[in-house]
Amino acid sequence: MTKLSVNINKIATLRNSRGGDMPNVLKVAKDVQKFGAHGVTVHPRPDERHIRYQDARELKEVVYTEYNIEGNPIKSFMDLVLEIRPTQVTLVPDGETAITSNAGWDTIKNKDFLTDVITEFKNNGIRTSVFVDPVEEMVEGAVATGTDRIELYTEAYAVAYGKGDVKGIEPFVKAAVRANALGLGINAGHDLSLDNIKFFKENIPGLLEVSIGHALIAESLYLGIENVVNLYLNKLQ
Template structure:
């Protein structure tokens, strides 16, 4: 079964735009779990423009599904992971000014750096995932770094889906097959939505997890949060 982890960054963005605590990030996370989500994802950026460190600490106390914390592994991020000890730490190569993740790691050039980070994270008992493009060399590099999983960066798939979905998914099936052969778990995320998710699941039926935020929260404006989560879960059902 491929798990659905809901990224709640956009909920925090909405709250921060007005101040106060509406919507309540912690309550939304609890509701996502109650509505069927099997994980909660956050990405606490240095400028705290959406998820704040205080949110992460509050969520740590209540999340009962898998808690996934994304981020660039600087000292601030590592301090958060050491304190919270989430189920999973997903490493992304984003610079502090990035609006959203827009590239995977070069796992070959950054091998020594990532190896050190992963060793520390595993010492804390945290499952690790490295954000990578659908490139078999980068997948192999990730395995050599010692990660538990990769997260396939799916923007290119989402962009190409409506033009030629079979061609768009091909690099992802190749990368996923290589990852599976190397013993890595496989996550995926970025621009996945109700249009393209089911086809990706069919192409890579052994995906462990998808992390979805922007599209899911946008859809919830029309369909309601509970119904939207159920709609996404149905896209992940075996066919």
């Protein structure tokens, strides 16, 4: 089945809104794994407005499944990842003030930069993934960087599907087919939800992992986090 990695950034956002330590991000990480999630994802940003760098360090001690750290590979982020050595690092080209990720890498223009970063991480035993738009040229460019995987940026699919346009998945299918042919692993994330995940999973060949945070946490407000994790797992079979 496709693996589910739960992004717990929104748990940290809620904690930070009041100070203190409620809800506790370490406990939530433990719980989502206990409920069946295959991994935990965090995306620490330089301003630490949700997950803090110290959270990322402490999570290393409690994530016994797969630990995925996302972010823009500025020096402080690279130093953090090399210190922690998670299962996977996902490289995302978001600016320091970005509210959320909003585009994939231009893997052709940034080939040399990405190659250097990816080589450093892989030399330290960390699996690498590059955030890309569903464009075959960007998938081909990712191969040239030496990355292990790509993560398809799925906002466009989610928007189209929400409007009833199932053809919105077609660029993602083409990108996935190309990635499979080139030997790249495929992850996906951004705006995936209980409403749209099953159709995505059924149509993307070789989908290894999805990272879901905002929708999963929002859905859990009504349905409960243990229930929601298991609903995702059922749809990812």
